Amino acid sequence: MxxxxxxxxxxxxxxxxxxxxxxxxxxxxxxxxxxxxxxxxxxxxxxxAGIIKGYVAVVDQAKVGLPISVFVSIKLERQREEELDRFALAVARWSEVVDCYLMTGQRDYLLRVVVKDLPAYETFLKQKLTRLEGVASIESSFALGQVKQSTVLPVV
CATH class of the missing domain: 1.10.10.10 (Winged helix-like DNA-binding domain superfamily/Winged helix DNA-binding domain)
Incomplete structure (x- = not known):
């Protein structure tokens, strides 16, 4: 449909x-x-028809102890299909990554990572992202506040 x-x-x-x-x-x-x-x-x-993909509860990330959102731009060494697939498979396993987009432009991927504090992000960075083969560069930006969040698509 x-x-x-x-x-x-x-x-x-x-x-x-x-x-x-x-x-x-x-x-x-x-x-x-x-x-x-x-x-x-x-x-x-x-x-x-797959238009409704599922049903979820929207959880307040701060109230469950995950107040930090970090937007992480990733550049891969090469953009071949094998490298893109390997990165996507690794990211899919990491619970800290709540959004991941394959991008155009200067960076290959944009991630939104949620963690409880800065040491938790450092652990994620050192034990997961930097250990992934094929990552050329990582740029992290910390969200200071959220202006808008919506799960409602403008279907009308």
Whole structure:
């Protein structure tokens, strides 16, 4: 089900679920203008099509003891497919990395790393990032504060 095939009801369902994935079928149907049965069928179709990838709880990182966000730019020695794949596989295993993007421009990857404090970041850097073969340079930027965070995509 490509994005172009989403109708207005599907879009309303996606907006409502992004705002609160715990809505009851009745409430979700009401917001989308459907009764509960067709509403549940549409949600199942969105899930089956991979448009809805899953459901999560958004956790306050500071309240769980992980107040530090570090944005890490990585430059690899070479940008061949094998090196890109090796880096991506390693990063996927590291719980400290909550976001990882393959980039254009001066750097190859941009990571967002969350840790409890500066010594924890130093440990991550020394025991994981710097030990990864093929990394040419690492540049870390510490977030001073968060201006906006959203998990809601503008589907309307």
């Amino acid at each position: 490509p994005k172009d095939s989403l109708d207005e009801i599907d879009r309303r369902l996606l907006v409502a679920l992004q705002e609160d994935a715990r809505l009851t079928s009745d409430e979700l149907g009401r917001r989308a203008g459907l009764s509960p049965s067709p509403c549940a069928r549409r949600v199942r179709n969105l899930e089956a």
